[in-house]
Amino acid sequence: MKRPAHGGDVYAAARELGRHVRHLLDFSASINPLGPSPAARRALGQASELLCHYPDPVCRDLRQALATFWNRSPDEFLIGNGSTELIHLLPAALQIRHLLIVGPTFSEYAAAMARAGGQVSMVMAQRQDGYRPPLEQALAALEKGSRKATGGPPIDAVMLCNPNSPTGQACEAAMVRKLARQAARRGQWCIVDETFADYCEQVSLLRERVPARTIVLRSFTKFYGLPGLRVGYAAGRAAVMRQLTAQQPPWSVNMPAQRAAQLALQDRRHSKRSLRFMEEERARFMKELARLPGCSPFPSAANFLLVELPARLKAARVVSSLKRQGLLVRDCSRVPGLTDRSIRLAVRSRADNDRLLRALSEIIEDSGA
Ligand SMILES: Cc1ncc(COP(=O)(O)O)c(C=O)c1O
Numbered sequence: 517m518k519r520p521a522h523g524g525d526v527y528a529a530a531r532e533l534g535r536h537v538r539h540l541l542d543f544s545a546s547i548n549p550l551g552p553s554p555a556a557r558r559a560l561g562q563a564s565e566l567l568c569h570y571p572d573p574v575c576r577d578l579r580q581a582l583a584t585f586w587n588r589s590p591d592e593f594l595i596g597n598g599s600t601e602l603i604h605l606l607p608a609a610l611q612i613r614h615l616l617i618v619g620p621t622f623s624e625y626a627a628a629m630a631r632a633g634g635q636v637s638m639v640m641a642q643r644q645d646g647y648r649p650p651l652e653q654a655l656a657a658l659e660k661g662s663r664k665a666t667g668g669p670p671i672d673a674v675m676l677c678n679p680n681s682p683t684g685q686a687c688e689a690a691m692v693r694k695l696a697r698q699a700a701r702r703g704q705w706c707i708v709d710e711t712f713a714d715y716c717e718q719v720s721l722l723r724e725r726v727p728a729r730t731i732v733l734r735s736f737t738k739f740y741g742l743p744g745l746r747v748g749y750a751a752g753r754a755a756v757m758r759q760l761t762a763q764q765p766p767w768s769v770n771m772p773a774q775r776a777a778q779l780a781l782q783d784r785r786h787s788k789r790s791l792r793f794m795e796e797e798r799a800r801f802m803k804e805l806a807r808l809p810g811c812s813p814f815p816s817a818a819n820f821l822l823v824e825l826p827a828r829l830k831a832a833r834v835v836s837s838l839k840r841q842g843l844l845v846r847d848c849s850r851v852p853g854l855t856d857r858s859i860r861l862a863v864r865s866r867a868d869n870d871r872l873l874r875a876l877s878e879i880i881e882d883s884g885a
Contacts, residue, residue, distance in 0.1 A: 546819045552780055559772070566775065647814060657671070673707060692708060709733045722751055745772065831857055838875055
């Protein structure tokens with residue numbers, strides 16, 4: 517059985533290479549290199565008492581913790597089985613038939629629309645602009661697309677990933693608000709995927725009241741380092757959250773996951789350490805990558821770097837060569853809008869990053885690039 521490729525399938529790689537997962541270094545999924553909060557780990561150690569009851573179907577404690585964290589009402593949150601579950605709920609719950617996507621970006625938005633039988637249009641950031649998200653173009657496309665389009669239904673929603681994966685580029689909150697307000701004025705939805713915004717909170721829409729017809733998606737996978745538990749959330753106006761809840765299967769978030777996510781959120785000390793570490797190590801890793809002949813890393817507001825390889829090296833070849841050494845990186849050559857030399861690297865520990873730098877340096881040297 518095959519699913520569309522994302523990063524993070526360490527189990528497939530381990531089988532293919534005949535190695536234990538523990539002997540792989542996964543740079544393909546961007547997970548906090550400091551791991552989850554110690555409080556969350558302790559809670560998971562004691563989780564067996566949570567197994568003999570159904571989970572809280574509406575995640576009361578976690579929603580209350582989010583309400584306290586963001587200083588708003590618990591009714592403004594919906595918890596999902598990872599933000600991926602919520603991405604897939606949206607087209608049916610909001611009856612989106614034609615989504616405008618600001619790319620190049622995460623493939624799951626288009627996949628969710630395809631699954632729901634909807635249509636997708638894209639505006640693309642350009643390499644020569646450092647992949648700066650083209651919000652002015654998105655505003656124009658929304659305006660034009662709100663009128664009866666030729667052939668398909670009018671555009672009824674826009675999707676922005678902020679900061680964006682895999683480019684790492686972030687838009688200022690004021691610009692995103694403008695996009696959201698203009699969309700709402702025309703009756704269009706605005707969905708902002710802030711899965712990586714924990715690394716640059718100043719860009720988040722959650723610092724103020726979320727505009728009407730706007731949904732913000734967040735995750736406990738990346739910054740909180742809990743990818744295996746599957747917890748994400750949507751935030752927005754209470755009436756919109758009720759609309760989404762109606763489409764969600766019951767008990768989709770298990771109880772150990774609810775409990776660990778709550779404790780991770782409340783562990784401000786671990787969060788501060790994680791942010792400090794990322795600021796320093798990302799800058800160092802980027803500097804070292806830029807020193808490799810022909811390599812161009814793009815600046816990033818998240819915990820990964822988009823890197824363009826030297827002219828003669830294709831991403832697919834480098835990715836498979838690194839994989840043979842147990843180093844998994846994300847091949848972005850098939851992401852529409854990126855070049856066939858694009859890879860995405862998670863920022864991991866200093867020792868892990870150095871290991872990858874050595875391996876990349878050897879590949880580049882051997883290729884004569
Ligand atoms: C931009 C973006 N949004 C959402 C997700 C899904 O995250 P989750 O683990 O919360 O389902 C990912 C995962 O790779 C992602 O990169």
